[in-house]
Amino acid sequence: MPLTDLSRASSLARLDEFCRKHALDYRDILASAGLPEDTLQQPDSLIAYTRFTQLLENCARASGHPLFGLEYGIFQGTAVFGRLLYLFKNANTVGDSLSELTRYYHLHSSAAEVTTSVQEGMAFLCYEPALQESTPSRQIVELAIGVGLSLMRMLMGPAWKPAGVHFRHGAGSSTKTYARLLGVTPQFNSISDGWVFDASLLSLPLSDSDPGLHALMREHLEKMDALSVRELPDYVQRLIRTCLPTGNASIELVADYLMLSPRSLQRYLAQEKTSFQTLLNATRKNLAERYLQESTVSLTQLAGILGYSDLASFSRAFQRWYGTSPRQWRKEHGLGLHPRRLAPHRKAPVWLSPSGLPAKSGESAIEYGLSPAGE
Numbered sequence: 001m002p003l004t005d006l007s008r009a010s011s012l013a014r015l016d017e018f019c020r021k022h023a024l025d026y027r028d029i030l031a032s033a034g035l036p037e038d039t040l041q042q043p044d045s046l047i048a049y050t051r052f053t054q055l056l057e058n059c060a061r062a063s064g065h066p067l068f069g070l071e072y073g074i075f076q077g078t079a080v081f082g083r084l085l086y087l088f089k090n091a092n093t094v095g096d097s098l099s100e101l102t103r104y105y106h107l108h109s110s111a112a113e114v115t116t117s118v119q120e121g122m123a124f125l126c127y128e129p130a131l132q133e134s135t136p137s138r139q140i141v142e143l144a145i146g147v148g149l150s151l152m153r154m155l156m157g158p159a160w161k162p163a164g165v166h167f168r169h170g171a172g173s174s175t176k177t178y179a180r181l182l183g184v185t186p187q188f189n190s191i192s193d194g195w196v197f198d199a200s201l202l203s204l205p206l207s208d209s210d211p212g213l214h215a216l217m218r219e220h221l222e223k224m225d226a227l228s229v230r231e232l233p234d235y236v237q238r239l240i241r242t243c244l245p246t247g248n249a250s251i252e253l254v255a256d257y258l259m260l261s262p263r264s265l266q267r268y269l270a271q272e273k274t275s276f277q278t279l280l281n282a283t284r285k286n287l288a289e290r291y292l293q294e295s296t297v298s299l300t301q302l303a304g305i306l307g308y309s310d311l312a313s314f315s316r317a318f319q320r321w322y323g324t325s326p327r328q329w330r331k332e333h334g335l336g337l338h339p340r341r342l343a344p345h346r347k348a349p350v351w352l353s354p355s356g357l358p359a360k361s362g363e364s365a366i367e368y369g370l371s372p373a374g375e
Contacts, residue, residue: 005130006258007052007109010043013079018072022063032058034257036242043082046235048258049111053131056139066172069139070181073146078154080147084108087221090214094155095202098125101151104221112144118199122163125152126194138169141193148195149182156204162197166190233272233279236265240283244307251276285321288314292330299326 019026027037033055035047060068078085084104091097098116105114112129127144131137145165152160165186171178179185239254254276255265262276269275284306291302303314318326 005049005111006046007049007111008043008082009039009045009047010082011047011052011080011109012040012055013043014076015040015072018075019059021075022059022065022068024059024062029055029059029062036239038242042238045238046231046258049109049129050131050135051257053129053135053137053140056143057136060139067142067177067181070142070146070178073143074149074181075146077147077150081108081151083217084221086213087217088151089154089206090209090211090217091206092209092211093202093206094204097155097206098202100218107221118202121199123197123199123202124192124194125197126192128193138167138172141167141169142172145182145193145195152195152197155206156201159201159204160197162195164196166192166194166196168193232268233274236269236276237279237283240280241287244283244287245305247304247307247309249280249307281317281321284317288318288321288326292326293333299330302326 015029016026019029026040030037030039033051035051035055039045039047056069056072059072060066065071078088081088084107087100087104088097091100095116102114102116105112111131112127115124115126115128117124117126125148127141127148129137129140129144131140145167152162162182162184165182165184167186167188168190170188171186175185236254239257240249243249243253251262251265255262258265260268266276269279287306288302291297291305297305299314300311303311306314308314308317315325315327318324318329322329324332
């Protein structure tokens with residue numbers, strides 16, 4: 001799937017638990033990075049990798065803990081991989097598992113690359129994030145190293161004895177703290193970020209592997225790999241539903257969240273024979289019918305929930321969809337004869353622009369060059 005600067009929300013596995021350990025409210029942390037409050041409940045959804053990176057930086061700063069990313073990576077462990085983990089666990093050998101990791105990692109995150117290589121009897125498992133030059137990388141890299149440690153321990157158990165771990169950046173805390181967490185003293189200011197270990201470990205068999213399950217997972221992932229941008233329309237609709245009550249369900253806001261320009265977003269949606277306006281209308285129409293059928297919310301409040309400036313605007317749209325007014329539609333269906341007001345809507349999360357400031361309608365977004373299938 002060639003969506004650049006995007007990662008699965010499973011990258012934030014157990015964020016709520018780990019934030020509690022550091023006296024942080026994960027909802028505030030999500031909002032500070034411009035991520036919806038329900039992100040943790042949608043592990044297969046896509047989040048902007050740049051926002052994920054910003055979230056880690058915010059956590060380290062708010063907690064006063066410089067190794068937040070590293071400890072969080074170790075804490076969350078292999079849970080970040082979601083269903084991909086079944087593929088890794090059921091390969092024949094450690095080397096086969098790492099080959100699957102490097103081959104399919106882009107299905108988890110298209111904003112970073114995992115590589116494996118062997119030189120002079122030593123194996124290297126490296127992580128390479130794709131970030132703008134001005135974007136801090138230490139927290140995200142150290143989180144990846146922590147996750148890598150958990151993966152290698154899962155695959156090899158007591159046999160995992162690393163020869164070293166390398167970081168491009170300098171130390172964020174004392175080397176003793178790193179050594180305690182990682183089991184080995186890192187080499188800082190290196191030419192790569194990753195683990196080094198004896199290449200003979202690659203041939204170790206995975207005792208609990210299931211070849212049949214591995215084959216099924218491989219087939220499933222091959223299909224996923226061919227999805228390209230097909231899942232983008234569903235994801236855009238999810239974002240539209242999130243920001244409708246704010247009254248600003250604009251293409252600028254959604255494109256900014258995806259770290260795309262509005263024009264690029266329209267282009268990828270056009271590939272799927274749809275458009276932002278089509279998705280916006282369909283989302284509003286579906287929600288309107290659901291609310292009218294399942295609730296007794298007043299029409300004025302429903303107009304606000306759907307992001308309309310007033311009841312008249314909502315009524316005109318409803319007339320186009322159904323050829324009748326929402327009031328008449330409700331009466332014809334014998335629904336909501338005694339409308340009531342809903343409880344006050346919870347404050348929507350603040351969506352941030354790439355600059356870190358609240359996004360404004362029409363604000364230009366950063367384009368990261370999403371590549372359509374076939375390009």
